[in-house]
Amino acid sequence: MREERRERQKSVGGEDRDRVSEKNSKIVPRARHFPQCLCHFLSSIHDGIYNFAGVIVRPGNLSSARFVGYQPGLVVDHTFSPHFSSTAAYFYFFTGQFLRETPPAKGVGYFYAVLTFRL
Numbered sequence: 001m002r003e004e005r006r007e008r009q010k011s012v013g014g015e016d017r018d019r020v021s022e023k024n025s026k027i028v029p030r031a032r033h034f035p036q037c038l039c040h041f042l043s044s045i046h047d048g049i050y051n052f053a054g055v056i057v058r059p060g061n062l063s064s065a066r067f068v069g070y071q072p073g074l075v076v077d078h079t080f081s082p083h084f085s086s087t088a089a090y091f092y093f094f095t096g097q098f099l100r101e102t103p104p105a106k107g108v109g110y111f112y113a114v115l116t117f118r119l
Helices: 002-013 097-101
Strands: 031-041 056-058 067-081 084-095 108-117
Touching (some): 031 084, 067 097
Antiparallel strands (some): 067 084, 084 108
16 A cells, blocks of 8 residues: 555655655654755756746856756655645755856755645
């Protein structure tokens, strides 16, 4: 049953999280927390950074670097019932070589929280 639930969570959420580092909380029984670290690279030295509308924000011709940055963080999931759960996370983005060579290059921290209801 537990394996089936994990597999369903993995496919329904659309995300493929690394479950190896996941830890169940000893304080709250149905909560689990796990660290994540995402690294961002340009696909080529001629590529750039684009906004949501597809407009280039940082062109690639200003730097020959491809490393944009990395963002470590901690995600906490809590399941209240089979139909109701919550997720909260904090991440900090550290700038890489590409952003330092195309200023401004400032790191940013952010927090997010999500409540999920499943039918």
